[in-house]
Structure formats: C-alpha cells, structure tokens
Amino acid sequence: xxxxxxxxxxxxxxxxxxxxxxxxxxxxxxxxxxxxxxxxxxxxxxxxxxxxxxxxxxxxxxxxxxxxxxxxxxxxxxx
Numbered sequence: 549x550x551x552x553x554x555x556x557x558x559x560x561x562x563x564x565x566x567x568x569x570x571x572x573x574x575x576x577x578x579x580x581x582x583x584x585x586x587x588x589x590x591x592x593x594x595x596x597x598x599x600x601x602x603x604x605x606x607x608x609x610x611x612x613x614x615x616x617x618x619x620x621x622x623x624x625x626x627x
Contacts, residue, residue: 581596
C-alpha cells in the first residue's frame with residue numbers, strides 16, 4: 549500500500565508524516581527507530597535492525613547495572 553504525504557519543516561529539519569494505515573501495516577508507532585537510506589532519487593525508510601555484536605560492544609562500565617536480589621526462592625529455582 550502506498551500513500552502520499554507532504555514534506556514539512558520541523559525546527560531546523562524537514563519531516564514527513566507516516567499515515568496511520570501505513571504505520572499500522574508496517575508495524576511502527578511513535579518512538580520507533582527507523583533508518584533512512586538514500587539511493588539515487590529515492591529514500592528507503594526501514595525499521596532499525598539491531599545487531600547483537602553492536603549492542604554488546606556498546607556496553608560500558610558506565611551503562612551497566614549491578615545484580616538484582618530477587619529474594620529467597622519460592623519454587624524449584626536454583627540460584
């Protein structure tokens with residue numbers, strides 16, 4: 549399904565709106581991270597694909613958190 553939309557100014561940038569039916573079909577909502585890929589006379593808009601290696605490489609001592617104590621076992625868990 550295609551749709552027409554208009555380029556608008558948003559601060560110092562330009563923006564386009566994704567019509568609700570297209571967003572629903574595509575499975576994106578407000579806050580979703582997408583990538584814009586320019587190719588000659590078109591721009592491809594796609595959902596952000598996460599790479600586990602890239603995510604793990606971003607772990608630092610500053611953004612790690614400590615262990616969480618969930619309390620005593622309540623079933624057959626093994627700690």
